[in-house]
Amino acid sequence: MAQLRTPVQRKKKKQYIAVAMIVAFMCLFGIYSFASKEEDYEKEFHIPLVNEQLVVCYENDMDYRKGPYMTTLPGTMDEASTTQRQQQQSTSSQYPAQSNGTEPMIYFVTPTYPRREQIAEIIRLGQTLMHVPRLHWIVADDTASCSATLNSHINKFGIPYTHLASPMPEVYRLRKNAPRGVANRRAALSWIRTNNRRSGVLYFGDDDNTFDLKLFSEIRYTKKVSMFPVGLIGDYAISTPIVRNGRVEGFFDSWPAKRKWPVDMAGFAVNLEYLALSPNATMPFKAGYEEDEFLKSIGLKLQDIEPKANNCTEILVWHTQTKGSKAPTVRISMDRQKLDKVNLGGLLKRLETMGVNHISDAEGTTAQAIMNGSVKPLSFWFS
Ligand code: UDP
Numbered sequence: 001m002a003q004l005r006t007p008v009q010r011k012k013k014k015q016y017i018a019v020a021m022i023v024a025f026m027c028l029f030g031i032y033s034f035a036s037k038e039e040d041y042e043k044e045f046h047i048p049l050v051n052e053q054l055v056v057c058y059e060n061d062m063d064y065r066k067g068p069y070m071t072t073l074p075g076t077m078d079e080a081s082t083t084q085r086q087q088q089q090s091t092s093s094q095y096p097a098q099s100n101g102t103e104p105m106i107y108f109v110t111p112t113y114p115r116r117e118q119i120a121e122i123i124r125l126g127q128t129l130m131h132v133p134r135l136h137w138i139v140a141d142d143t144a145s146c147s148a149t150l151n152s153h154i155n156k157f158g159i160p161y162t163h164l165a166s167p168m169p170e171v172y173r174l175r176k177n178a179p180r181g182v183a184n185r186r187a188a189l190s191w192i193r194t195n196n197r198r199s200g201v202l203y204f205g206d207d208d209n210t211f212d213l214k215l216f217s218e219i220r221y222t223k224k225v226s227m228f229p230v231g232l233i234g235d236y237a238i239s240t241p242i243v244r245n246g247r248v249e250g251f252f253d254s255w256p257a258k259r260k261w262p263v264d265m266a267g268f269a270v271n272l273e274y275l276a277l278s279p280n281a282t283m284p285f286k287a288g289y290e291e292d293e294f295l296k297s298i299g300l301k302l303q304d305i306e307p308k309a310n311n312c313t314e315i316l317v318w319h320t321q322t323k324g325s326k327a328p329t330v331r332i333s334m335d336r337q338k339l340d341k342v343n344l345g346g347l348l349k350r351l352e353t354m355g356v357n358h359i360s361d362a363e364g365t366t367a368q369a370i371m372n373g374s375v376k377p378l379s380f381w382f383s
């Protein structure tokens with residue numbers, strides 16, 4: 001039959017074969033790249049801790065806060081009616097907390113990384129932590145060197161703190177599914193060990209989460225490991241232990257993924273004496289499995305878990321996420337030094353150092369001023 005084909009038909013057949021081969025090649029390539037991605041996702045490169053970079057940027061063990069938690073009830077109380085007094089007392093009994101200065105310390109570990117929202121997140125979180133007595137804030141930046149801007153913002157809260165810099169190794173940063181905040185959390189664990197902090201409680205609090213002040217009084221007396229619900233997680237909008245008769249029996253989380261401990265990073269706290277029993281405890285560079293493997297590495301047992309937040313019926317921490325967006329470029333073609341004559345010079349420099357925006361003389365949205373309701377070129381101001 002083949003010899004009956006015309007040259008045109010033969011050419012077409014060749015084209016079909018060529019197309020089929022290209023399709024087959026693309027399919028094979030697709031399968032290969034999918035498989036290698038899967039592998040990439042799972043595999044952890046074991047990098048010994050000595051090779052990890054850790055810079056201690058700043059340490060402050062003093063509490064410089066004149067926090068509201070120190071103040072006693074106002075003197076005007078004497079004149080207040082009984083109902084008012086009861087209301088004030090019930091408010092002040094929870095927020096802010098009273099302290100006698102001897103409670104177990106909470107080591108609140110915050111991994112953070114430079115992006116345009118970083119300083120805003122740190123201010124919001126720092127102002128929450130200002131209300132929490134007996135807290136040491138470990139801010140671990142995902143950078144190779146210390147950011148003076150970040151440090152100046154943490155410092156002003158007066159909270160005892162340690163500022164660390166520890167970057168994610170490049171092998172992981174190149175991945176689509178990079179293990180976020182792992183290098184810096186490991187650095188914090190290493191700092192805790194090196195500084196022999198063996199009493200108190202460890203908690204991993206990301207820079208973008210929202211923390212109810214009640215959380216701190218709940219986790220402070222953790223004996224081994226405490227657990228509690230985290231709102232706004234996954235397809236159930238919640239990740240929580242399942243509690244019966246005051247005991248954790250299982251977990252409710254929309255991403256099981258064969259995890260023994262399917263919990264969020266913000267959903268547990270660990271006693272430091274208990275942590276010290278596992279000197280090799282660590283967090284893996286394995287996206288999605290950081291909590292599970294960390295809890296495995298401390299040899300956690302189900303019966304050791306203390307449910308908090310009223311037997312896990314209250315939500316005291318929320319996995320809020322800040323919508324990231326690209327830093328805009330603002331076009332200012334005039335001599336920038338002139339802007340120093342007004343507030344704009346200093347203001348724009350400040351925003352640029354935080355990466356909030358970029359200034360260019362050739363591209364971007366042209367900067368204009370508004371006077372008496374009408375738009376004027378910026379240069380108008382200085383002419
Ligand atoms: N993070 C980091 N390096 C990164 C990305 C994230 O240190 O490259 C920090 C981030 O500041 C946060 C934590 O790791 O405290 C978790 O990251 P993110 O909030 O982006 O992830 P989510 O858990 O909300 O998906």
Ligand code: MN
Nearest residue numbers: 206208320321
């Ligand atoms: Mn987050």
